[in-house]
Amino acid sequence: MAARLSLPDGVRSTTQRLAVVRAVAESSGSFTVAELHDRARKFEPRLGLATTYRTVELLRANGGVHPLLGEGHAYVRCRAEHEAGHHHHLVCTSCGGVEETELCAAPTEAELQRRHGFRPAAHELDIYGTCRRCA
Amino acid sequence: MAARLSLPDGVRSTTQRLAVVRAVAESSGSFTVAELHDRARKFEPRLGLATTYRTVELLRANGGVHPLLGEGHAYVRCRAEHEAGHHHHLVCTSCGGVEETELCAAPTEAELQRRHGFRPAAHELDIYGTCRRCA
DNA sequence: CTGAGAATGAGAATCGTTGTCAGCTAAGTT
DNA sequence: AACTTAGCTGACAACGATTCTCATTCTCAG
Numbered sequence: 001m002a003a004r005l006s007l008p009d010g011v012r013s014t015t016q017r018l019a020v021v022r023a024v025a026e027s028s029g030s031f032t033v034a035e036l037h038d039r040a041r042k043f044e045p046r047l048g049l050a051t052t053y054r055t056v057e058l059l060r061a062n063g064g065v066h067p068l069l070g071e072g073h074a075y076v077r078c079r080a081e082h083e084a085g086h087h088h089h090l091v092c093t094s095c096g097g098v099e100e101t102e103l104c105a106a107p108t109e110a111e112l113q114r115r116h117g118f119r120p121a122a123h124e125l126d127i128y129g130t131c132r133r134c135a
Numbered sequence: 136m137a138a139r140l141s142l143p144d145g146v147r148s149t150t151q152r153l154a155v156v157r158a159v160a161e162s163s164g165s166f167t168v169a170e171l172h173d174r175a176r177k178f179e180p181r182l183g184l185a186t187t188y189r190t191v192e193l194l195r196a197n198g199g200v201h202p203l204l205g206e207g208h209a210y211v212r213c214r215a216e217h218e219a220g221h222h223h224h225l226v227c228t229s230c231g232g233v234e235e236t237e238l239c240a241a242p243t244e245a246e247l248q249r250r251h252g253f254r255p256a257a258h259e260l261d262i263y264g265t266c267r268r269c270a
Numbered sequence: 271c272t273g274a275g276a277a278t279g280a281g282a283a284t285c286g287t288t289g290t291c292a293g294c295t296a297a298g299t300t
Numbered sequence: 301a302a303c304t305t306a307g308c309t310g311a312c313a314a315c316g317a318t319t320c321t322c323a324t325t326c327t328c329a330g
Contacts, residue, residue: 012296012307034286048310053287090253101251103242106260111238117267118225118234125241126259128198132252147276147327169317183279188318 008062019044020055024065066122088125099131143197154179155190159200165224165233201259223259227266234266 005025007017023040031039037052059065090099104125112118140160142152158175166174172187194200225234239260247253 014296014308016309032286046310049286050288050311051309054308090247090251090255099251099253101242101247101253103246103250105240105242106262107236107238107240112225112236112262112264115238116225116234116236117270118227118236118262118264119270120225120262120264122264123260123262125261126201127241127247127253127255128257128259129247129253129255135252135254149277149327151278167317181279185280185319186278189277 005059005064006062008058011058015044016047016051017055017058019047020052021059021064024059063121088127090127090129090131101127140194140199141197143193146193150179151175151182151186152190152193154182155187156194156199159194164235224261225266226261226263227269236262 005021007013007021011017019040020036022043023036027036027039033053033056034049036056037047037049040052041047056065087100087102088104090101106120106123106125109120112120140156142148142156146152154175155171157178158171162171162174168188168191169184171191172182172184175187176182191200195202223236223239225236227234241255241258241260244255247255
């Protein structure tokens with residue numbers, strides 16, 4: 001089931017799309033579509049921003065890229081990367097500080113399927129409480 | 136501890152802000168800032184959209200409201216629901232729909248204490264994926 | 271009660287994203 | 301290899317959500 005980073009079947013393989021795929025493959029962490037556009041221009045300088053959006057949407061539908069919560073922008077991140085650098089947030093309600101943790105727990109895919117017919121792709125967990133310093 | 140739905144300390148309590156807080160308190164599920172603006176106008180018809188945005192930002196910083204990954208819109212939702220029935224959200228990245236679930240999992244308090252010295256009080260889990268209808 | 275400065279409404283400005291359309295091109299057909 | 305045509309593309313207009321500006325209003329400490 002390895003959703004390898006590639007274009008979906010049935011679409012044409014153009015230099016523009018290949019440039020975007022290559023840029024995603026070379027990127028780590030999360031990035032905006034505009035940043036991706038810049039990077040992909042190294043491979044195909046005539047690449048337009050609209051085409052970048054269209055290709056990102058293709059990859060998203062194909063599972064190669066993930067939408068992320070951002071600061072007003074639609075951030076996106078390579079799926080493999082998403083599974084690697086997985087982390088959650090510990091938010092201190094006293095000082096407002098945010099810490100990251102790799103501790104993770106979530107309902108299983110099987111459970112979500114059975115109870116809700118829902119196929120999970122990603123999750124976000126924010127834990128609120130009191131941090132060490134404020135305790 | 137109970138993060139009651141209220142304005143942060145140090146800010147002035149105006150009828151506009153109170154109208155927004157009241158509208159959030161009465162809302163369930165997710166909503167856009169524009170929808171919130173409409174609802175809050177019942178209490179304060181002269182309320183402006185910009186002020187609604189400003190107040191939502193106050194509440195967000197204060198933990199009263201939570202941004203969700205939506206269809207390009209910034210969804211927010213009331214966090215006071217925690218006191219009623221504990222539940223989490225299944226957000227469909229295809230149609231933007233939000234479903235509630237009682238399925239719940241989170242790192243244990245013991246683990247959080249040991250690894251981070253963090254004392255958890257509440258948590259939020261948003262699961263993103265594909266809903267039954269969009270599958 | 272008063273003054274200082276915080277908060278507001280209205281609407282312009284900004285910015286990310288999507289739509290439009292004439293021209294271009296991949297890829298199957300002959 | 302040339303032909304055909306539906307799928308793609310870039311440029312830029314359009315759009316909608318969010319933020320900014322600023323003159324005016326209002327809160328609240330003193």
